[in-house]
Amino acid sequence: MIPTERLQQLITRHEELEHMMSNAAEMSSEEFVKISREYADLTPIVKAAQDYLSMVQEMTDLEEIMADPEGDAEMRELAEMELPDLKKRLPEFERDVEIMLLPKDVDADKNALLEIRAGTGGDEAALFAGDLFRMYQRYAQLEGWKFDLVSSSTSDVGGFKEAIISVSGKGVFAKLKFESGVHRVQRVPDTETGGRIHTSAATVAVMPEVEEVDIKLNDSDIRVDIFRASGPGGQSVNTTDSAVRLTHLPTGITVQQQDEKSQLKNKQKAMKVLMARVYDAERAIRDAERSADRKEQVGSGDRSGRIRTYNFPQGRVTDHRINLTLYKLDQILAGDALEEVITALITEEQAAQMAEMNQ
16 A cells, blocks of 8 residues: 555645746746646646545445444445446556656656667678667657657668667657667578578667756867768768767767868767766766665676567567567568567666565
């Protein structure tokens, strides 16, 4: 049973915010935006809390009617009919409210920068990186998200050595954050005449896309290097020094951008990626500290370990964090069944959070 006091505190806070918003003229625009955001975040939780408390009160009333031997017989009969259904529905409703009460990832509603890099495996790794690129592109399409390529480095045989994508829409980071890590593929390459299975890998990094209000980078902490962009084999892409490399001196994080012919556009794109990487590094430290006591870090964004294996001979995909195996490799790589994997990861994270809160 969810503590009534906790729910009542949320309802009271929601009422306070509503009152404050009615006096908008007395506050700054920044304060009003902050209060409005908190009010909007609380509204669905408060609605669910009120419905839950109403259901609990109704169950209490029905039990009192049934326990009163001198009460109206017809009312007692109605209570006996309604109470079992109410008791059956209450646990599911209670779980929904508990999930809504879980601590929310502050970055959950942000857009994301998705980085895919070919790892061990040479050309086969680059081809697999291309497979992952198309999987996320299709998944974004199904979710109604925008999928914009920021920069890329292609392989001679196809696929990507590296691709950076901006993904924007509702709930992007909340879902894609689970994709951070090493993705391994086991299959027979087209160039393999002996039919041997090769193992290769690609690394995926998913970072919240941030604005200047989220993180402040001092100009004095950023070194800017300008150079001439070059294509495959060292061929010049253009005749001007338009490529940009930004280095964040305190962290050593470096971003290079040369896809645009304009130096300014390259710098803007590089700064966008740099801000995301610095913010992501700070987030990783916070997550590691918060998750130190957990055995598993399902959505921690730890990219040092293998998270998923795509086995072509057996047609299966295994997510090693939650021991989930699905024989839907084609559907997952097509983006159509990726939601099933992500939903399982979200459910596992929620279960871990609830277990932690109830300790």
